[in-house]
Amino acid sequence: MHRKSVTLKEVARVESYISINNVSHVYSNGVKAITDINLDIYEGEVVAILGSNGSGKTTLVKHFNGLLKPTKGEIQVGGLNTKKEKISKLSSLVGYVFQNPNHQTFLSTVRQELAYGCKNLKMDEEEMEERVKKAVELFELHDCLDDNPFDLNSSQRKEVAMASIMAVSPKVIVLDEPTTGQDHKGCKRVLDLVRMFKAHGHTVVLITHDMNLIGELNCRTIVMHQSEKIADDKADQVFADKGIMELAGLQPPQITTFASKLSSIRQDQTYLTIDSVLKEMEANQKEDVTIGTGS
Numbered sequence: 001m002h003r004k005s006v007t008l009k010e011v012a013r014v015e016s017y018i019s020i021n022n023v024s025h026v027y028s029n030g031v032k033a034i035t036d037i038n039l040d041i042y043e044g045e046v047v048a049i050l051g052s053n054g055s056g057k058t059t060l061v062k063h064f065n066g067l068l069k070p071t072k073g074e075i076q077v078g079g080l081n082t083k084k085e086k087i088s089k090l091s092s093l094v095g096y097v098f099q100n101p102n103h104q105t106f107l108s109t110v111r112q113e114l115a116y117g118c119k120n121l122k123m124d125e126e127e128m129e130e131r132v133k134k135a136v137e138l139f140e141l142h143d144c145l146d147d148n149p150f151d152l153n154s155s156q157r158k159e160v161a162m163a164s165i166m167a168v169s170p171k172v173i174v175l176d177e178p179t180t181g182q183d184h185k186g187c188k189r190v191l192d193l194v195r196m197f198k199a200h201g202h203t204v205v206l207i208t209h210d211m212n213l214i215g216e217l218n219c220r221t222i223v224m225h226q227s228e229k230i231a232d233d234k235a236d237q238v239f240a241d242k243g244i245m246e247l248a249g250l251q252p253p254q255i256t257t258f259a260s261k262l263s264s265i266r267q268d269q270t271y272l273t274i275d276s277v278l279k280e281m282e283a284n285q286k287e288d289v290t291i292g293t294g295s
């Protein structure tokens with residue numbers, strides 16, 4: 001079944017950085033993994049990509065840095081046609097942090113790991129040192145610079161992977177399932193990092209099944225289903241669309257479902273976080289007291 005995409009109603013937008021025009025990708029085994037995707041991603045946005053397993057999320061995102069090339073249609077990244085550019089060039093524009101940090105960790109010290117991307121770009125020594133220093137500071141990695149990344153725990157290894165991408169300072173940072181395998185503290189840290197990347201002017205693309213993370217960010221959310229893009233809107237709008245959620249087999253954050261059953265709060269909006277529910281309850285209580293006292 002084909003559902004029309006929900007259009008994003010954003011008004012004053014900066015220039016599109018990633019422009020995807022009618023793109024499909026068919027793997028050599030005949031699997032059509034993405035179909036007729038049209039999508040513009042803008043500088044400084046945080047964009048979440050949601051969808052059930054096999055819906056095409058990873059395939060779509062691997063086109064952003066040229067790991068995959070469209071079998072139909074075209075993609076421009078920073079004005080460059082990905083079909084004509086080398087992966088090394090595109091990787092300097094779009095950094096990809098894999099779900100499993102072991103897939104991008106292969107040097108014997110954290111220090112070497114942090115410098116790797118810059119070295120690949122043949123950056124001069126001084127600039128490389130400056131970039132690495134900045135990444136070390138942002139991620140507070142001073143104490144483990146001489147450690148072997150494989151001696152760190154998985155959460156720290158993920159931080160090193162993110163820091164080494166940050167050192168390259170690509171315009172776009174793709175985080176593939178950043179909260180998978182993270183404890184509560186790790187998930188909170190990911191949320192802070194996404195906000196930090198945005199604050200530093202990066203565009204962040206998140207592939208995630210973590211509805212709480214998306215709820216906290218209430219960011220632009222794209223839903224993939226059976227290789228097609230079926231929604232593109234702010235998270236609260238997407239979560240409120242029961243048809244889209246059901247079609248894509250998605251559940252909103254538990255707090256959203258819980259809040260929709262509460263008669264004590266307004267039901268004309270979608271609540272994404274516990275904080276937003278508590279705030280609304282408090283506001284209602286204050287209103288009740290005011291009405292009760294007749295003042």
Ligand SMILES: Nc1ncnc2c1ncn2[C@@H]1O[C@H](COP(=O)(O)OP(=O)(O)OP(=O)(O)O)[C@@H](O)[C@H]1O
Nearest residue numbers: 027029031033051052053054055056057058059060
């Ligand atoms: N290298 C490949 N060769 C052939 N088929 C592939 C390849 N990679 C993915 N596929 C198929 O393409 C479709 C989309 O896969 P993709 O990994 O993009 O989905 P996804 O939404 O990222 O899934 P997940 O949440 O499980 O990571 C699936 O049917 C998958 O089996």
